[in-house]
Amino acid sequence: MCNSYISNLVKHMPDSGIKDFFDVANSLDGALSLGVGEPDFATPKHIRDAAVASIRRADTKYTDNRGTVELRQAVAEYLEKFDLHYHGADEVLITMGASEGIDLALRTLINPGDEVLVVEPCYVSYEPCVELCGGIVAAVRTKASDRFRLTAAGLLEKITEKTKVLLMSFPNNPTGAIMEKEDLEAVAEIVKAHNLFVISDEIYAELTYGKKHVSIASLPGMAERTLVLNGFSKAFAMTGWRLGFAAGPKDVIFYMNKIHQFTTMSAGTTSQYAALEALKNPVREAELERMRTEYDKRRGVMVRGFLDMGLDVAVPEGAFYVFPSVAPLGMDSQEFCRQLLQEQRVAVIPGDAFGACGDGFVRCSYAYSEDVIRKCLQKIAAFVQSR
Ligand SMILES: Cc1ncc(COP(=O)(O)O)c(C=O)c1O
Structure with missing residues (x-):
């Protein structure tokens, strides 16, 4: 009813492509996620x-x-x-x-x-x-x-x-x-x-x-x-x-x-x-190193996982994301993510949520435990093999 009061700029602003996927993932029982870019560590x-x-x-x-x-x-x-x-x-x-x-x-x-x-x-x-x-x-x-x-x-x-x-x-x-x-x-x-x-x-x-x-x-x-x-x-x-x-x-x-x-x-x-x-606090550097070492380990697991599936992935040198290409599977990012979520109940983020040139890629975060990462990789591999 109040729609006519809303500014045109805000009305036509697209929702975050990340949020869209979470809403769906959260509504599915037992879904796993590599979607969030948020450390899984507790604040020290x-x-x-x-x-x-x-x-x-x-x-x-x-x-x-x-x-x-x-x-x-x-x-x-x-x-x-x-x-x-x-x-x-x-x-x-x-x-x-x-x-x-x-x-x-x-x-x-x-x-x-x-x-x-x-x-x-x-x-x-x-x-x-x-x-x-x-x-x-x-x-x-x-x-x-x-x-x-x-x-x-x-x-x-x-x-x-x-x-x-x-x-x-x-x-x-x-x-x-x-x-x-x-x-x-x-x-x-x-x-x-x-x-x-x-x-x-x-x-x-x-x-x-x-x-x-x-x-x-x-x-x-x-x-x-x-x-x-x-x-x-x-x-x-x-x-x-x-x-x-x-x-x-x-x-x-x-x-x-x-x-x-x-x-x-x-x-x-x-x-x-x-x-x-x-x-x-002087423990600062040791703490940073502890988290960095753990992310680095997970990064290795993630990159190997995608390469083993036969997908191209530029080896990430920073942050906690990998961005493999799914284009060779003949799907755009949105299709890949939607079908993966439906069939395997794993949420990853379509690359075009980060700008049009991200289409053909998906973002997977490794700010998750190694156990979750391995489970997700298995399911993604099964999905990729079925294509
Ligand atoms: C590149 C980049 N900038 C800024 C932010 C937001 O950071 P903050 O929590 O400090 O607002 C994020 C969060 O994911 C990010 O990835």
């Missing part, structure tokens, strides 16, 4: 304890809009490990997850009609968030043959006089691709030559297998034209705490905080205390 106990202690102390008021001084400082110190140098005081903003950072960054930078280069396949919120602020999405497609890395040629092809921002995420969801220093150097040259600004979502920076994450902001001349987004959800198994951060030039942070103060006020205080503990 000392982090939970620090949150409880802050509540017991009644440290439950609003904080500074930008986040507590201590946490912003701790974030700045933490980012040094990626060769990034920020002042906690005015170059860091604590957000409600990287999700809020993406939205704030786009709304801060984009005027209606500005073009945003979105490197695809990509996280499901990028396109809708660009559109919500009147920006135009220019999809920059990455290809399996390039190991899903962004290439200079791919980028150049999409630049026009209206292009303002490059939005990308490496390590990538859904492909697991990373960018090495040389790859980023080529991109940085183009960004500088065309006077673009980069939003670099580095939420999976801690989850690389073998090669250390490189941030584009650490390259010469890039810090002043890059906003780095990151958070606690993936590396620290803290999805539900809704805590992330943005680090970048102080004027960009200043204007992002202008929106943040009116829409959010400040990120959750209890979560900020938990995050401070996550960064400050």
Whole structure:
């Protein structure tokens, strides 16, 4: 009945392709899933304890809009490990997850009609968030043959006089691709030559297998034209705490905080205390390594599983996803996922949920126990064999 009141922009916005699949999977008895990109680990106990202690102390008021001084400082110190140098005081903003950072960054930078280069396949919120602020999405497609890395040629092809921002995420969801220093150097040259600004979502920076994450902001001349987004959800198994951060030039942070103060006020205080503990406790690196080692093991099981089925898969070097190609089976992503769910009761995500160029692929998360992964692989193999 209220339909006529809803804004056209929101009315015509497609639902998340991920959510659609969950709704079906959840309604099926005994369905297994490799669908969710959420760590299966519990948030480490000392982090939970620090949150409880802050509540017991009644440290439950609003904080500074930008986040507590201590946490912003701790974030700045933490980012040094990626060769990034920020002042906690005015170059860091604590957000409600990287999700809020993406939205704030786009709304801060984009005027209606500005073009945003979105490197695809990509996280499901990028396109809708660009559109919500009147920006135009220019999809920059990455290809399996390039190991899903962004290439200079791919980028150049999409630049026009209206292009303002490059939005990308490496390590990538859904492909697991990373960018090495040389790859980023080529991109940085183009960004500088065309006077673009980069939003670099580095939420999976801690989850690389073998090669250390490189941030584009650490390259010469890039810090002043890059906003780095990151958070606690993936590396620290803290999805539900809704805590992330943005680090970048102080004027960009200043204007992002202008929106943040009116829409959010400040990120959750209890979560900020938990995050401070996550960064400050010396067990941090050991904990990250423990989770990374486990993901790496599962990654091996997953990649082997798909190769044994005869499906092509670019070996993921980061995040916790594999993105095998199902095109040789003569099905598009949606068909594959729908039929797999119906016949074998296993949920994986159609690649086109992450942008049109993801069609012909499916995303499988290995943020699940090895036992669940093995059971799912068996069922997927049976499905593939029956085709
Ligand atoms: C690339 C990417 N960016 C951002 C997010 C959202 O992160 P957060 O929980 O910090 O909002 C996700 C979650 O899956 C993601 O994959």
